[in-house]
Amino acid sequence: MVLKIQPEIPFTFKPGQYCTIGINGFERPYSIVSSPHEDTIELCLELVNDGELTPYLWGLKEGDFVSIRPRAKGVFTLDDNYKNYFMIVTVTGIAPIISMVRNYLYNNRNSHKFYILHGASYKSELIYSHELESLARERDDVFYIPSVSRPNEKNNNGWLGEKGRVNVIFEKYIRKFSLTPSNTLIYACGHPKMIKDVKSRVHHKGYSVKEEKYWRG
Numbered sequence: 001m002v003l004k005i006q007p008e009i010p011f012t013f014k015p016g017q018y019c020t021i022g023i024n025g026f027e028r029p030y031s032i033v034s035s036p037h038e039d040t041i042e043l044c045l046e047l048v049n050d051g052e053l054t055p056y057l058w059g060l061k062e063g064d065f066v067s068i069r070p071r072a073k074g075v076f077t078l079d080d081n082y083k084n085y086f087m088i089v090t091v092t093g094i095a096p097i098i099s100m101v102r103n104y105l106y107n108n109r110n111s112h113k114f115y116i117l118h119g120a121s122y123k124s125e126l127i128y129s130h131e132l133e134s135l136a137r138e139r140d141d142v143f144y145i146p147s148v149s150r151p152n153e154k155n156n157n158g159w160l161g162e163k164g165r166v167n168v169i170f171e172k173y174i175r176k177f178s179l180t181p182s183n184t185l186i187y188a189c190g191h192p193k194m195i196k197d198v199k200s201r202v203h204h205k206g207y208s209v210k211e212e213k214y215w216r217g
Ligand SMILES: Cc1cc2nc3c(=O)[nH]c(=O)nc-3n(C[C@H](O)[C@H](O)[C@H](O)COP(=O)(O)OP(=O)(O)OC[C@H]3O[C@@H](n4cnc5c(N)ncnc54)[C@H](O)[C@@H]3O)c2cc1C
Pocket: 018, 026, 028, 029, 030, 031, 032, 043, 044, 045, 046, 047, 048, 050, 051, 052, 053, 054, 055, 092, 093, 095, 212, 213, 214, 215, 216
């Protein structure tokens, strides 16, 4: 679900940071999807059926209020020292990446390259894939590779894209695009086990990894 929030007071953030919102006494952090130049704070949320907050968020109607802590937080932001950003994300882990890419385009930059590997069980969970597919078609500095990990299930009928868990297939793309530890920063966001596995596969090769874990695992 995409949630758009209109803050009552000015709210500043860097692309890649998260905000903390709440209702009914429960608060949780959410990466911001929108770029700082946009009018609303856009979030994308996955429903956790037995979760404390998300079922309440699913009950929200247009015009309802949520609380938002006054300061954005986090260091999952772009590092200009690297020419290439190799981004490995699961489902809503795409959120901070969209903010970074939108902001980069808004500022008319073309100094870096984004390689975005987006994984989910089902194609319907690949939120923002249309935005990224269309950017990847138009530009030579955005590469988008969506992948489903359950290609043989009915919900993925007709899927012609990449298959497999992103933590298992990403090294193939590092080789394909000739990305080296000195010119590439790896970003990993979302599922904690995906992040752990990515780190274990590349650390000894000298790559730096920036991570944003969405829950403990
Ligand atoms: C920095 C940061 C940014 C985040 N950004 C996002 C975001 O952009 N979009 C988003 O949907 N979530 C995001 N999260 C997760 C979010 O903060 C909540 O944890 C999530 O929405 C569940 O909240 P809840 O209160 O409904 O469930 P809880 O009661 O907090 O959790 C119930 C259980 O589900 C597990 N869990 C939490 N999230 C998931 C999940 N997605 N899939 C499977 N199990 C889960 C928890 O570990 C816990 O065991 C982020 C977390 C962090 C730390």
